[in-house]
Amino acid sequence: MADVSFMICAQSFAVKSFCILSAVLAAGLSSKVFAAESATPPSVPVQDRNQPQAAEFDPLEKSLRSLKSAAASQQWRKLLFYMRSWTLQHKSLVDDPRFFLSPEGKTNPESELSATIKAFTEGTPASRQEALCKFPARREWLEKVIERKFEDPQPENNSDVCRKLGIFKRTVNSQKMSLIFSSYYPGNPGSLFGHTLLKFTKFTDSGQKGNELLDFGLNHAAVPTTTFPLFYAPMGLAGMFAGYISFMPYYVKVQEYNDAESRDLWEYELNLQPDEVRLALLSVFDLSTHRIDYFYFDDNCSLIMLAFLDVARPSLHLVEKFNSWVVPGDTVRKVFNQHGLVSQVKFRPSNVRRYLHAEEKLGEAERAVFNRLMSSLKQGQLDVSPLNALSEIQKVNVVDTSLEYIDAVEQLAGTKEPEKWKNERVGLLKLRSQIPLTSPYRKVPTPAFEAPHEAFPPTRISLGSLTRFDNGRSPATGLLIGWRPALHTLDNPVAGMGADLGVSFFSLEGMVYRKKLYLREFTPLGIETIPVDRPHLSSKSWSFSFSYRQMCFAGCGQIAGQYEYGNAWRLFLESSRVALRAGVKTGHSAQSGLFAEPLVSGLINFPFSNDKRWVSRAAVSRHYGLLSRPVWNFDYSSNFVLRPADSFEMDLGTRYFNSEKQFFGRMNYYF
Amino acid sequence: MKKTVIALVAAATFAPALSVAQDKKAKKASYQTPNYGMAGCGLGSTVFGKNNSMGPQLSAATTNNTFFPGSYPITTGTSNCSDGVEGSAGTFRMESETFISVNLGTLNKEAAQGEGDHLRSLAEIVGCGADEQFTTFASVTQTGHTEIFSDAVPANVATRLIDKVKQDETLQNCVRGQ
Known part of the structure; x- marks a missing residue:
């Protein structure tokens, strides 16, 4: 029934947006007048005032009245993925023109609504049916708004989209x-x-x-x-x-x-x-x-x-x-x-975490046997005879842990077969299937500090000061202003991120000094990982960054890419780290022209708690520039970071770069 | 506006990347009307990861790196070959084969262990997922493990597994699609 009224509307007026307007106007008229004015196809029954249900309830008028609010409703806008742009105009996230039935659909919710109704109610039965099949969500919602069902002109339509919708509806509940x-x-x-x-x-x-x-x-x-x-x-x-x-x-x-x-x-x-x-x-x-x-x-x-x-x-x-x-x-x-x-x-949990958990749960005797199995496995000669010393359930634990280890290292998924330990895995599986026990359910506990909802907001603005002390020069102080849209560096609290990964993206810091603005740092991308070795799993610490940086207080900027590779260890606490890496920096600076700089660096990242941490970095490097003589550079910095309130952070520190000494303090706000 | 600014900053930072920009135009031009063909019928093998060849169909709609714009992005993992006739032998067969193909390595392990949520899901697909049925199902797949997983071809594994399950007196009635 509903399609009738919309069909009238769309047929009477060529301009789609005008249709909405007229629909609203029509709602104000008596339905008698409206029905009389409309030329309707004979096959479609028009609202008949004499019919009993029409006397108690006037669906036509009701549905037309609701059309205006329909186009303006949040639900319609969401269904079409409209967002308000900065000019407050509607714009759909969808870039494919075929998603819209109106040529203006991407930016005009009303025009799109009118075109959708037209497509559902006008045209050949086949085209109407295809439109209804193609946009089942629009259909469902519209039907709810007008409180009536659209007629399926070709319920048996077997076009591709209708067939797929049928399967989708049947299988996905x-x-x-x-x-x-x-x-x-x-x-x-x-x-x-x-x-x-x-x-x-x-x-x-x-x-x-x-x-x-x-x-x-x-x-x-x-x-x-x-x-x-x-x-x-x-x-x-x-x-x-x-x-x-x-x-x-x-x-x-x-x-x-x-x-x-x-x-x-x-x-x-x-x-x-x-x-x-x-x-x-x-x-x-x-x-x-x-x-x-x-x-x-x-x-x-x-x-x-x-x-x-x-x-x-x-x-x-x-x-x-x-x-x-x-x-x-x-x-x-x-x-x-x-x-x-x-x-x-x-x-x-990931495969690695499943393995680590299984390993952690091993008893003393089991672990001793597991370690022997692993060392023989790594030598390419898996020897399972140490298992004989164990009870059946102990065997289950050791074999299961070994399987989790192989699967984690090989990152087995789908039909992939192990590259290193194919036969060993087959052998262990066979051995395991011959022990007629079911494996105990090993529930991996939810890791502390890693739930993503506990993380800091990613965007940081900061305000601070930097003071330079240098031999023979008077101290100089500049005002620091910084902005970093994302994400998390190693001196931030670990909550929500874990202790091993730092990523900085589009990090910017400027300094105001004697009424001039200096760019101190711009890092489009910086990544640093400091994972530690786990039982039988070794991992490497590495960092990569591409940035512009002032090496000294002002006037020694350089653009450089830097890559480091090394190892990280745990230091006293679960989430504290010490890392040692070697690497190279290459780039360009005004003083040196193109340069290359091999380096060795160290890092201590020590959280006293989630709110207080000490981060210290040191690097020694040899700077070879096209325009300058080779020099040694010594760079050492140490900061103390504390978080007095949820979104605030204070960062106090000192840095030595060759003969220059800097003190800095920043207030960081996250949002 | 915002995107333009970001684009400019990005372009200035990584000028070399611009040379690849033409790719997008080429891609847009070649992108045609949607082809509502679902992935899922006639699965070969499914391998995930960076350096592996992917199964031709499911993986086409699977990982970030191999999504083909021309194919329909919806796969139900079930009935794409048999037109979704619920409960038909073809549907059931396809559903188990797809599941085994995507989870082969994991199922191999869990069958040997007699426990695991992949094994439980498979039992559910096969039709023997109720708790008391699962215990028997798991014991059948554990005892028959070496035979069932004697090769790594998902279709063969499915055949042998379903045969084994059907041979069990208590399970033969719960197996679907007969």
């Missing part, structure tokens, strides 16, 4: 959604800041929740033309990659993140109503292959996930909470802080 965070991963430039996806919990026909692995995962990712870091980041920033969603069984994502990339998965189960989840799910189908250009820092995976949460519940306004930088971990924090939205936080 969900009433629950979770936001999933996949932890930081320095091995892939797209994963430096973590990654988020959505999980739709699968329900069986009888309304039961099945095994979590059989749920569905919704992902949005760029289709990069390169993954080389130097190109990837700037191209991602500039929107040079197209982004697409994908929707697939969650077990695929678990294999990918937990096993192929050794990343932990954090799940935030959301308190949403079944019909809210259903609409978001249908809008996944609406969006399908339509392109959203990928901008590394804002139109990224995380923003799209928030957009789907907004579809589910428009009053959340999650997308609007991010105006410039969207850092995945930060979206988790904001979602977590929505009152009552997150009902449960769950943790799914």
Whole structure:
């Protein structure tokens, strides 16, 4: 019935936006007049005043009146992924013109609504049916607004999109959604800041929740033309990659993140109503292959996930909470802080963490045997005879731990076979299957300090001062102003990030000195990792940065790329580190022209608590410049960082660079 | 505006990257109307990770690096070959084969151990996921482990596994798609 009224409207007026206006006007007229004026096709019954249901209720008038508010409603805007731009205009995140039925659809919600109604109610039965199949979420919502169902002109339509919608509706039944965070991963430039996806919990026909692995995962990712870091980041920033969603069984994502990339998965189960989840799910189908250009820092995976949460519940306004930088971990924090939205936080460990946990749980005798197995394994001659000294359950523990070790080191996922230890794994599996015991459930505890919602906000502004003391010169003091949009450096609190990774992106610091502004530092990208060795797993500490920096107080700026490689160790506490690395810096400065500088560096990162830490760095290097004589450089700095309040940080320190001595203090604010 | 500024900063910082910019234009031009073909039918092997060849179809819609714009991004992991006829032998077969293909290494391990959530999920797909059925299922796959996983071809593993389960008296009635 509903399509009737809209069809009239769209047929009577060629201009779509005018249609809305006229619909509103028409709502003011008596329905009798309106019906009389409308030339309707004979096949479609017009609202007949004599019919009994029309006497008690006038759906036509009601639906027309609601049309104006429909276009303006938050739900319609969310379904089309409209955002307000800085000029307060509506603009959809979707860049694919085929997502819009109106030529102005990307920027005009009303025009798009009118075109959608037209497509659903006008044209050949086949075209109407295809439009209805292509946009099931728009359909569902419109039907709710007008309180009537659109007629399916060709219920048996077997076009590709209708067939796929049928399969989608039959197989995907969900009433629950979770936001999933996949932890930081320095091995892939797209994963430096973590990654988020959505999980739709699968329900069986009888309304039961099945095994979590059989749920569905919704992902949005760029289709990069390169993954080389130097190109990837700037191209991602500039929107040079197209982004697409994908929707697939969650077990695929678990294999990918937990096993192929050794990343932990954090799940935030959301308190949403079944019909809210259903609409978001249908809008996944609406969006399908339509392109959203990928901008590394804002139109990224995380923003799209928030957009789907907004579809589910428009009053959340999650997308609007991010105006410039969207850092995945930060979206988790904001979602977590929505009152009552997150009902449960769950943790799914990576393969490495599964192994470490199994190893940690080994008893003394078991560990001794395990260590013997491992040393024979590494020598390429796996000897399982030490197992004979153990009881059956002890054997289970040792063999299971050995299998977890192989799987973690080989990053086994999918059908991949081990490269180093194929036969050894087959042998251990056979041995294990012959022990007729089931393995105990080894629940890996949720790691402290790593839940992403506990992290600091990523953006930092800072204000401070820098004083120079130098032999024979009077002290000089400058005012420091800094801005760093993301993410976390090793002198920040470990909460939410773990102790091993620091990433700084577009970090900027300027200094005002004698009414002049100096650029002290600009680091487009800096990465530093300080993981420590674990039982039978060795890892390396490395750092990479590309930056402009003033080496001394002022007037000795250099542009340089720097790479270091070495080792890190634990120092007294679980999250304290000492690292020793060697590396090279190459770049350009005014004094030296092009230069190369081999170096050795050391780092102590010592947190007294999550709120207080001491960081000390030292480096010795030999500077070879094209325009200068070789010189030795000594660089030592030491800071004490404390956090008196949640978003505030004080950073006090000193630095010696050759003969120059600096004192600095900064107040950092995070938001 | 904001994006333009960011783009300019990025461009100035990494001038060499601009040379690759043409790629995008080329990609846009070649991007055609959506092809609503789902991944999932006729899976070969599925391997994740940087340096591995991927299974041709599921992986096409799987990892960040290998998503083909032309293919439909939705895969249910079940019924793409058999048109979603619920409960049909083809659907069931496809569903288990897809699951085994994506989780082969993990299932191999969990079957040997007689426990694990991948094994439980497989039991659920096969139709024997209820607690008391799972205990038997796990014991069948543990005893038959060496035979079931005698090669690493997912289709063969699926055949042998389902055969084994069907041979068990208490399980033969719960197996779906018969």
